[in-house]
Amino acid sequence: MKTKHLKFLNTLKNGNRDQINLILPHHFLFLLSLHLKLATPFSNIKLTDLFGYETPLEQTNNTSSVIFSFTTPKPLFTLNVITLNNPLFPIKMNMPSISSLFLTANWLERELMEMHGFHLHNKEDSRNLMLPYGDASSPLQKIIPSIGLREIFFDSVNDVITSRPTSIQF
Numbered sequence: 684m685k686t687k688h689l690k691f692l693n694t695l696k697n698g699n700r701d702q703i704n705l706i707l708p709h710h711f712l713f714l715l716s717l718h719l720k721l722a723t724p725f726s727n728i729k730l731t732d733l734f735g736y737e738t739p740l741e742q743t744n745n746t747s748s749v750i751f752s753f754t755t756p757k758p759l760f761t762l763n764v765i766t767l768n769n770p771l772f773p774i775k776m777n778m779p780s781i782s783s784l785f786l787t788a789n790w791l792e793r794e795l796m797e798m799h800g801f802h803l804h805n806k807e808d809s810r811n812l813m814l815p816y817g818d819a820s821s822p823l824q825k826i827i828p829s830i831g832l833r834e835i836f837f838d839s840v841n842d843v844i845t846s847r848p849t850s851i852q853f
Contacts, residue, residue, distance in 0.1 A: 702761040709749070709766035713779040719753060719762075720784045728755045728762075730781070733791035735799040749778065749795065780806040 696702075707715060719725045732752035751764040766778070780803040782788040795801050838845045 700759045700761060702763070704763045704765065706765045706767060709778050712751070712764065712766060713781060713784075715764065716751075716781040716784050725755065727757070728753050730785040730787050730791070733788065733795060735795050735801060737799075747799070747801075749801065751781075777804065778802070779804045782806065 719728050730751065731754045733749070735747060735749045737747050746767065749766045751766075753762040753764070754760070778801055780788070780792055782792055783805070792803055792806060796803060796806070832849060833846050834849050835844060835846045837843075
């Protein structure tokens with residue numbers, strides 16, 4: 684299946700578990716989540732994990748991604764939805780909240796907002812979980828300088844571990 688807005692990465696079979704990883708623009712995330720919640724074959728689907736990460740591509744450009752992991756207990760099935768940063772729709776500003784559909788999304792989205800600096804539309808509860816109230820430092824972003832002389836990160840584009848001198852980025 685090849686469409687303009689949806690791209691399958693791969694389908695895996697892990698023992699009794701089927702797993703599908705797909706890339707989806709973040710502005711279609713709420714519609715997909717609504718379909719998963721209301722469609723009969725997925726009626727017992729749960730959001731089990733939500734995390735964000737940054738891939739440093741150049742000195743000044745980082746690519747942000749958010750992965751939503753949905754699971755059904757019977758049949759054992761995992762759907763990982765990967766949303767990538769799009770220059771037309773910056774992911775850090777336009778990501779929709781799915782906490783109205785999945786109860787676990789409330790806590791997981793608050794972690795994502797606090798630690799990675801993402802802002803979510805229609806998010807009612809934006810209190811900090813771990814940082815002091817009012818702290819907006821987003822400690823898991825790569826733009827926060829590391830302590831030490833060199834920083835090491837995984838370059839997923841070239842599939843290598845890269846080391847470079849630390850630098851302050853604004």
